[in-house]
Every structure is written in structure tokens, then in C-alpha cells.
Amino acid sequence: MRILCATFKHETNTFSPIPTDRARFADWGLHFGEAAAEAMAGTRMPQAAYMKLARERGAEIVTPLAAEAMPAGPVEEATYEELAGAILVAAADCDAALLDLHGAMVATHLDDGEGELLRRLRAARPDLPIAVTLDLHCNLTPAMVDNCTALIGYKTYPHVDMYEVAEQVGRILFDAIDGRVDPVMRWARPPLLSQTLCQGTDDAPMKDLIARARRFEAEEPGILAATVFGGFALADIADAGTSALLIADRKVAGAEEAAAAGAGDLAARAFAARADFVYRHRPIEEAVAAAARLDDGPVILLDHADNCGSGATQDVMAAIRAVIEGGLDDVAVATLWDPAAVEAMRQAGEGATLTLDLGGRTDMPAIGLEGRPLSLTGTVERLSDGRFTVEGPMYTGVTVDCGPSALFRVGQPDGGPDGAPDGEGGDGVRIIVTSHHHEPWDLGVFRMMGLDPATRRYLMLKSRIHYRAGFGDLARHTLTLDGEGVATSDNGLLPYRKVRRPIYPLDPEVSWP
Structure with a gap:
């Protein structure tokens, strides 16, 4: 045959x-x-x-x-x-x-x-x-x-x-x-x-x-x-x-x-x-405040509306902004798509300090959002070719290519106690920035940057459910951050034209059969 x-x-x-x-x-x-x-x-x-x-x-x-x-x-x-x-x-x-x-x-x-x-x-x-x-x-x-x-x-x-x-x-x-x-x-x-x-x-x-x-x-x-x-x-x-x-x-x-x-x-x-x-939303500030009250980690924070594994642009900064403004410390973010920022960091080299307009490169006309970069000053902590082999249990053995990637650290420790606010002895916010879109479901996305995710207090992932494959056993707590993006779970933001009607929840009173 x-x-x-x-x-x-x-x-x-x-x-x-x-x-x-x-x-x-x-x-x-x-x-x-x-x-x-x-x-x-x-x-x-x-x-x-x-x-x-x-x-x-x-x-x-x-x-x-x-x-x-x-x-x-x-x-x-x-x-x-x-x-x-x-x-x-x-x-x-x-x-x-x-x-x-x-x-x-x-x-x-x-x-x-x-x-x-x-x-x-x-x-x-x-x-x-x-x-x-x-x-x-x-x-x-x-x-x-x-x-x-x-x-x-x-x-x-x-x-x-x-x-x-x-x-x-x-x-x-x-x-x-x-x-x-x-x-x-x-x-x-x-x-x-x-x-x-x-x-x-x-x-x-x-x-x-x-x-x-x-x-x-x-x-x-x-x-x-x-x-x-x-x-x-x-x-x-x-x-x-x-x-x-x-x-x-x-x-x-x-x-x-x-x-x-x-x-x-x-x-x-x-x-x-x-x-x-149907997912029920709450203000992102409430979720960030709830995360700040948790004493043990790692705490998984899901920026689910900007998950490229559901087709999002993965460069929306709304949830990252909320985490920084909310004073969360010792945060590792995976992954942000911004090839231009990666190139700027590669030109600067490891150890360089620079100010970047990070993310926000993409307009989303379907939901009426324009790209909004976030200006951040930080250190290029590590550069990588963005390649790793998935250890599993999902996509086991597959080689992932995130393209040229960089680890950008916002805030510097000054020898103070762990968990102190940024600029007061805290560990800051580390953002993995990639040139190709990748949903973080395997620990390799952190390890390719020399990070051990088990040692971080917060892991902010642009993911929905797939993160559980690699990170589920690691998480002490998991919170959803209802940010922005075309992977939103708010049906009211999506201009449906073709889907058959009536259908729930677009038509709440539909009956069947």
C-alpha cells in the first residue's frame, strides 16, 4: 500500500x-x-x-x-x-x-x-x-x-x-x-x-x-x-x-x-x-490588586485577550501596563511580539540600558482599537535565537522558533528585600520579546532566556488554557487579566456578520431543539 x-x-x-x-x-x-x-x-x-x-x-x-x-x-x-x-x-x-x-x-x-x-x-x-x-x-x-x-x-x-x-x-x-x-x-x-x-x-x-x-x-x-x-x-x-x-x-x-x-x-x-x-469579566485593576494580595507563587496571570494562540496580535500592552502600574514585582512576561524592539535591543547588546516604545505596533480595526505602545526604560538582560525543543506534554518533540528574541528587564534591584516595589529593592518586570508569534505553553520559552519560571513570583502569560500543559503543575494561583485584543472573550466587541443565527450567547433567548 x-x-x-x-x-x-x-x-x-x-x-x-x-x-x-x-x-x-x-x-x-x-x-x-x-x-x-x-x-x-x-x-x-x-x-x-x-x-x-x-x-x-x-x-x-x-x-x-x-x-x-x-x-x-x-x-x-x-x-x-x-x-x-x-x-x-x-x-x-x-x-x-x-x-x-x-x-x-x-x-x-x-x-x-x-x-x-x-x-x-x-x-x-x-x-x-x-x-x-x-x-x-x-x-x-x-x-x-x-x-x-x-x-x-x-x-x-x-x-x-x-x-x-x-x-x-x-x-x-x-x-x-x-x-x-x-x-x-x-x-x-x-x-x-x-x-x-x-x-x-x-x-x-x-x-x-x-x-x-x-x-x-x-x-x-x-x-x-x-x-x-x-x-x-x-x-x-x-x-x-x-x-x-x-x-x-x-x-x-x-x-x-x-x-x-x-x-x-x-x-x-x-x-x-x-x-x-461564557466567560464573565471583571475590571483588570481588581485582578491585579487580588494578585498583589497573594503571598505565595508562582502566580499565573493570563493576558487571554492578546493570546496569539487564538489569533491575537500579541503586542497589546494594556495588561502589562496594568501590572506595572499596579506595583507587581518579580514578574516574568511571555511573550510579547515586537520584532522592531528586538532589533533595537540586538543593536544595543546585552547589558545596555535603553528606552523603548514597546509593543502596540498593530491596529485592530475589527474591534476599533489602535495600537498603543508603552514607553519603558530597562536593561537588555539577554539575547537569544528564540529556538527550543518542546519538552511536553503538548507538541512534545517539536522545535519552536520564536525568531530573534530578547529579555528586557524593567526596573533594577538595589539590594533590598525580595518583593519590594520597583526601584526599592524589587526584582522588576522581565519581558520576553520575540520576532515570531508564539503562545507560551512550554517551560522552554523561559529557559531559552536563562529564566527558571519556578522561581518567579508572577508569570504573566499571553495564553488561555494551553499554558496548563507546561505551567499547570507549577502554578499556586491563576488569575485572568481581562485586557484588550482580538482574542477577547467579550462577544459584544466582535462584529459578527456570517455566523448562523439565532445562536447563544449572541441571542440569549434562543431555545433548542
């Missing part, structure tokens, strides 16, 4: 002003042919699991593409067509396709990137067995379901089960090829635009939904897989939102009906818990 194994992933925030072009894929990971296989080898990514399954069958492995870009605005048309085309060309003479996709890709010329890729693939190869892994934040569409043999989503957020989920759906596909099962998919979708900040799988209600999905897999005869998709509310497309899908084996009597009932059950339970899928 010739088995195609490929990755093509992007989570698109349609409100983001950051363009997703070919260079953005290259910044995070863009590999073709043998280089794609080499990039995935030794990782815990879905494509690595696919290649392992193919090797077990003694198959020839075809790896046309391993491509992922950090979330941002829509994928430009030429880039989408090039990368999708690489998969379609390679599939022409393959016997099966195992694809690692995201499920929330929007391109400048189409709203359903994954559905369109699968539609084209199915049209070209009507009988090709196709397995797909999708992100927990997938906005599931009819085109995705109708144009593959079996699809599945992650059951964890942070996504620490990507490898295992890919193995599961890959084995379903090979069992279908060998005639042991006859998979059919059934799905349901409530009118719910769940917010990613409320989708952590260690928290209710998502935790309870995932547990129920696992029970369907373990206890219901003929159910091969069950998935709950939280959806990605920052993609303004008709199909955005929560959904549930079960794969049944038609060889087992009653399994198809059980799958339909199970999908409906999961969707209904999600809708019943809809109020818990």
Missing part, C-alpha cells in the same frame, strides 16, 4: 489583522516530502502516529506536507491553494489518506478550508479511504463529515492526546480497509458559540462532556469513537460553534442509531450548560 500522511493546520481568527501567508507557515513549520517526515519523526504529533501505523502495515509512506501556522487572520488564497494542492497531487496514486487538520481554517476565498480540501479529495478519488484528526476547537461542517471515512477530535485542552487520538482514528480506517468494521458517522450541533476560555477539559462543563463521550466509546456496542468539539467562536463563519460526532460500526446491530442518539445527547448536554460556556 501507499499511504498518504500529511498535516495542514490553521486556526483562523477572522477578526485578526495579522495576515496568514506562506511566510507565516514557514515561521512555525512548513515542510515538504522527506523533510515533512523528518520534521514529524520523534514527535507526539498526529502525523507521527499515522506514519507509525503505516510502517506497521509495511506500507510505503507518502508525506507531501507538514504545515502549520500560528493562528491569525484568513489564509491567503495562493498559500491555501499551494498547500492543499500538494496533498491533492500526492493523493492521486495513494491507497489511503491520513490527514491531520484543524477544523477552523478560513481562507480569503472560502470559509471552510478543511471541508473544501476534503471535498476536492473525495471528488478526485471517490473510493479513497480517508481518516482525519481535528482540533477540539473545530467548527464542524457538513463538508468535513460527508467527505471522509472517519474523523475524530482531541479530547483534551490543552491538547496532550493528539498522538493517541490519531492512532485511534487510523486504526478505525485500517480496520475498515480490512473489512473488520463498516464506519458511519452521526453528528449534532446545538446553537452554541462556546468561548475557548471556558473549554478547558479539566473544568466543568467540558470535563463532564468528555467523560460522557469516553463512556460511549467504552460501553456502547459498536461505537468506535466519540468526540465533543468546543468550536472556535473567533471564526465568523456560518458553521462556527459546538458540535458532537460519533463513529459507529454498521456491522453491529443498532450501533448507527446509538451513534445518532449519542451525538444528540452530547449536543443537548452542551446546550443545557450554555451559560457556563
